[in-house]
Amino acid sequence: xxxxxxxxxxxxxxxxxxxxxxxxxxxxxxxxxxxxxxxxxxxxxxxxxxxxxxxxxxxxxxxxxxxxxxxxxxxxxxxxxxxxxxxxxxxxxxxxxxxxxxxxxxxxxxxxxxxxxxxxxxxxxxxxxxxxxxxxxxxxxxxxxxxxxxxxxxxxxxxxxxxxxxxxxxxxxxxxxxxxxxxxxxxxxxxxxxxxxxxxxxxxxxxxxxxxxxxxxxxxxxxxxxxxxxxxxxxxxxxxxxxxxxxxxxxxxxxxxxxxxxxxxxxxxxxxxxxxxxxxxxxxxxxxxxxxxxxxxxxxxxxxxxxxxxxxxxxxxxxxxxxxxxxxxxxxxxxxxxxxxxxxxxxxxxxxxxxxxxxxxxxxxxxxxxxxxxxxxxxxxxxxxxxxxxxxxxxxxxxxxxxxxx
Amino acid sequence: xxxxxxxxxxxxxxxxxxxxxxxxxxxxxxxxxxxxxxxxxxxxxxxxxxxxxxxxxxxxxxxxxxxxxxxxxxxxxxxxxxxxxxxxxxxxxxxxxxxxxxxxxxxxxxxxxxxxxxxxxxxxxxxxxxxxxxxxxxxxxxxxxxxxxxxxxxxxxxxxxxxxxxxxxxxxxxxxxxxxxxxxxxxxxxxxxxxxxxxxxxxxxxxxxxxxxxxxxxxxxxxxxxxxxxxxxxxxxxxxxxxxxxxxxxxxxxxxxxxxxxxxxxxxxxxxxxxxxxxxxxxxxxxxxxxxxxxxxxxxxxxxxxxxxxxxxxxxxxxxxxxxxxxxxxxxxxxxxxxxxxxxxxxxxxxxxxxxxxxxxxxxxxxxxxxxxxxxxxxxxxxxxxxxxxxxxxxxxxxxxxxxxxxxxxxxxxx
Numbered sequence: 001x002x003x004x005x006x007x008x009x010x011x012x013x014x015x016x017x018x019x020x021x022x023x024x025x026x027x028x029x030x031x032x033x034x035x036x037x038x039x040x041x042x043x044x045x046x047x048x049x050x051x052x053x054x055x056x057x058x059x060x061x062x063x064x065x066x067x068x069x070x071x072x073x074x075x076x077x078x079x080x081x082x083x084x085x086x087x088x089x090x091x092x093x094x095x096x097x098x099x100x101x102x103x104x105x106x107x108x109x110x111x112x113x114x115x116x117x118x119x120x121x122x123x124x125x126x127x128x129x130x131x132x133x134x135x136x137x138x139x140x141x142x143x144x145x146x147x148x149x150x151x152x153x154x155x156x157x158x159x160x161x162x163x164x165x166x167x168x169x170x171x172x173x174x175x176x177x178x179x180x181x182x183x184x185x186x187x188x189x190x191x192x193x194x195x196x197x198x199x200x201x202x203x204x205x206x207x208x209x210x211x212x213x214x215x216x217x218x219x220x221x222x223x224x225x226x227x228x229x230x231x232x233x234x235x236x237x238x239x240x241x242x243x244x245x246x247x248x249x250x251x252x253x254x255x256x257x258x259x260x261x262x263x264x265x266x267x268x269x270x271x272x273x274x275x276x277x278x279x280x281x282x283x284x285x286x287x288x289x290x291x292x293x294x295x296x297x298x299x300x301x302x303x304x305x306x307x308x309x310x311x312x313x314x315x316x317x318x319x320x321x322x323x324x325x326x327x328x329x330x331x332x333x334x335x336x337x338x339x340x341x342x343x344x345x346x347x348x349x350x351x352x353x354x355x356x357x358x359x360x361x362x363x364x365x366x367x368x369x370x371x372x373x374x375x376x377x378x379x380x381x382x383x384x385x386x387x388x389x390x391x392x393x394x395x396x397x398x399x400x401x402x403x404x405x406x
Numbered sequence: 407x408x409x410x411x412x413x414x415x416x417x418x419x420x421x422x423x424x425x426x427x428x429x430x431x432x433x434x435x436x437x438x439x440x441x442x443x444x445x446x447x448x449x450x451x452x453x454x455x456x457x458x459x460x461x462x463x464x465x466x467x468x469x470x471x472x473x474x475x476x477x478x479x480x481x482x483x484x485x486x487x488x489x490x491x492x493x494x495x496x497x498x499x500x501x502x503x504x505x506x507x508x509x510x511x512x513x514x515x516x517x518x519x520x521x522x523x524x525x526x527x528x529x530x531x532x533x534x535x536x537x538x539x540x541x542x543x544x545x546x547x548x549x550x551x552x553x554x555x556x557x558x559x560x561x562x563x564x565x566x567x568x569x570x571x572x573x574x575x576x577x578x579x580x581x582x583x584x585x586x587x588x589x590x591x592x593x594x595x596x597x598x599x600x601x602x603x604x605x606x607x608x609x610x611x612x613x614x615x616x617x618x619x620x621x622x623x624x625x626x627x628x629x630x631x632x633x634x635x636x637x638x639x640x641x642x643x644x645x646x647x648x649x650x651x652x653x654x655x656x657x658x659x660x661x662x663x664x665x666x667x668x669x670x671x672x673x674x675x676x677x678x679x680x681x682x683x684x685x686x687x688x689x690x691x692x693x694x695x696x697x698x699x700x701x702x703x704x705x706x707x708x709x710x711x712x713x714x715x716x717x718x719x720x721x722x723x724x725x726x727x728x729x730x731x732x733x734x735x736x737x738x739x740x741x742x743x744x745x746x747x748x749x750x751x752x753x754x755x756x757x758x759x760x761x762x763x764x765x766x767x768x769x770x771x772x773x774x775x776x777x778x779x780x781x782x783x784x785x786x787x788x789x790x791x792x793x794x795x796x797x798x799x800x801x802x803x804x805x806x807x808x809x810x811x812x813x814x815x816x817x818x819x820x821x
Contacts (some may be wrong), residue, residue, distance in 0.1 A: 001409055001411065001412075001495075002410060002411075002412065002495050002735050002738075002739055003407060003408060003409040003410065003739065004408065004735075004736050004739050005408065006407075006408055007407050007408075011407075013619055039440050040604075117483050148760050150436055150740070196530065229468040229567050231433055233536055261775040266814060266815070269815060270815065270817075278554050278816070278817070280811075280815035280816070281815065281816060281817075281818055281821065282821075283808075283811075283821045286807070286808075286811035286815050286818065286821070287804070287807045287811065289805040289811065289815065290753075290756075290806075290810035290811050290814065291807070293753070293810060294733065294753045294756065294810075296732070297733065297736070297750075297753065298732055298733050298757065299729070301729075301735075301736055302725070302728055302729055302731070302732055302734035302793075304408050304410075305410045305728075305732060307685035308408060308409065309410075312409075312410075312411065322728075324721070324725075325721070325724060325725035326725075327730050328721070328725055329726075329728075329729055330721075335502075347736065374718065376721070377717065377718045377721035377722060378714065378722060379723075380721040380725065381716075381717030381718065381720050381724075382717070384697055384720065384721070384724060385700055385701040385705055385717070385720070386699055386701060387701075388707075393714070393717075400547065
């Protein structure tokens with residue numbers, strides 16, 4: 001039955017996370033931006049609220065709240081300060097990747113440390129996926145994993161890695177079978193203190209200043225065979241699921257940011273007087289607000305719909321299509337709305353006294369913090385026309401478009 | 407609970423209508439389009455089938471074939487408290503499916519049509535019985551109602567209507583012209599909006615049910631349109647037309663204030679999401695046509711470099727339609743809960759109209775020259791012609807934005 005009403009429990013959770021986010025993240029957004037992270041106490045408070053592990057299955061150490069609840073709560077974080085949401089502790093993309101790629105026993109062991117009462121608030125996950133440039137010789141990753149006795153030896157260079165400098169373990173995707181191109185990938189859990197691992201300098205980025213982005217070098221890093229994660233079904237299919245589900249978390253933050261930008265713009269148009277009346281009383285301005293309102297609302301409903309597909313056990317291809325559509329729409333809506341927010345503010349929108357300019361920078365950064373709208377459209381089209389999900393076309397490979405995996 | 411699953415009944419309705427559409431309606435669509443009409447025999451047959459599938463209540467609502475409780479707030483009758491009706495949601499599913507078959511057929515269906523909502527919301531019990539009564543038994547003769555608001559000089563600015571009404575004894579005398587009236591020539595009655603004094607603006611408006619055959623009430627031009635050609639669009643002329651006092655909608659009391667104008671507007675809150683749903687139906691038809699074309703031409707034969715670019719455009723069309731449908735479903739969900747939905751209704755209509763125009767124009771691009779060929783199995787060019795008016799009638803996209811803006815900008819009364 002078509003319904004747009006969260007459950008009572010979801011409303012209560014959304015309210016408490018919203019309160020936390022406004023008071024702890026939103027009120028200190030510029031301080032956190034300046035310190036390029038959030039204080040330990042904030043991470044601890046977020047951890048105690050259960051943020052970070054809510055979408056993971058219970059047998060993987062998560063709370064098993066499901067994606068609908070997750071996107072409801074993530075929207076609240078994004079609305080308060082999307083950048084800070086990327087600086088909180090938790091398994092993040094690592095958790096979703098492990099949940100999709102590992103066998104149940106492995107994933108429980110890999111994710112349990114994130115639930116630790118003592119240290120969980122300071123544990124970060126990372127995924128080493130992107131590379132600086134496409135491989136010129138063959139399809140696939142340039143980072144390779146070569147059989148070495150009982151284990152593997154990894155060599156290569158990963159780029160645009162979220163939390164590279166903070167994580168104790170990184171899930172690295174490397175080429176295992178070079179001749180098989182994008183179907184020859186494997187996933188390995190690599191401790192960042194292993195010999196041969198080097199962490200590059202932290203990147204300065206246009207937005208999401210709180211988030212740690214950087215590179216990861218792998219110089220003949222030895223890992224045991226057990227470090228390789230192999231899902232029960234197709235590895236490629238599991239990768240596609242990982243990217244699609246994780247993208248909904250980023251999309252939820254994008255919808256939150258878009259809602260915030262819309263609210264700021266609307267308030268300003270009520271207050272700012274020009275030519276003798278509030279600027280919202282001019283049609284060109286009011287219509288822009290109306291269009292952005294439609295954007296934000298429709299983005300939220302598409303996001304809920306996509307999350308519902310996963311929670312409601314809809315067919316996988318339908319869930320992938322819905323997720324791709326929701327993500328692409330949310331990322332574009334966030335950018336359009338933040339852009340409009342700066343524009344409607346005029347000169348003051350460009351000045352750092354207000355948050356408008358930060359929203360615009362964060363929106364652009366977020367559009368690259370998961371499979372981009374362009375890539376989502378390729379996935380959605382493949383689902384819709386019934387094409388096989390060719391990893392070269394539907395994954396954010398270095399050949400297609402480089403992204404930060406968050 | 408957040409849920410996007412259609413009920414079994416809605417799913418069956420959608421499947422049944424689309425099955426009819428595929429095998430019965432679409433093969434005839436182009437002929438109707440050329441003949442400017444749908445045969446009465448077919449309308450009769452189709453009404454029966456749709457009713458059997460949808461159940462009496464919902465079919466009435468999206469077909470507009472009879473008196474049904476009004477949608478949304480202000481409904482004088484609704485489901486018992488505590489158990490919200492599904493009627494508006496089911497109607498949106500039905501309207502989308504039927505427009506997917508042929509939107510002109512939906513508009514040509516017998517019944518009060520757009521004339522229904524004002525009679526339902528403002529008519530006295532006697533008026534409701536009298537004017538809806540004629541639709542109860544259409545076994546001998548099909549009947550239509552119509553809605554006459556627009557004038558040559560008053561489109562979006564409905565407050566500017568110049569058709570006059572002057573009280574004369576126990577009757578009102580109406581003079582003026584109405585245009586773009588759906589089913590206007592065949593209608594047994596038309597709700598005509600007129601003004602006692604145009605300087606009074608909205609407060610001067612009165613709504614009358616003017617019956618076919620009333621002396622001084624005649625049909626002018628039948629429009630030759632770009633699309634929806636099987637749907638009749640007529641001009642109505644009122645020349646010293648004497649309308650009995652009993653046909654003043656709601657009686658004299660209802661027009662003591664701005665009520666007359668509000669009658670005109672109330673109609674739209676209930677119908678806009680359904681017009682949005684219809685737009686989604688046409689847009690989806692075009693989208694599916696293009697999707698099939700891309701699959702056949704660019705995927706199954708052999709990989710063609712153009713595929714990636716086409717895939718992207720196809721996906722953009724698809725997600726914009728999904729976003730439109732979500733806004734439509736949200737608006738009808740609120741209506742079923744009897745919550746205020748004027749803003750959401752306008753958002754659904756504005757977004758869906760544009761998304762569906764975009765879908766139809768893009769679909770032609772994706773199919774290339776093939777997309778412009780007319781044929782009983784190639785209706786894309788027809789959908790392209792049909793869709794544009796969905797961003798125009800029932801309030802243009804810009805007028806929807808005026809409605810939305812008034813509800814989001816503080817203190818905004820008018821521009």
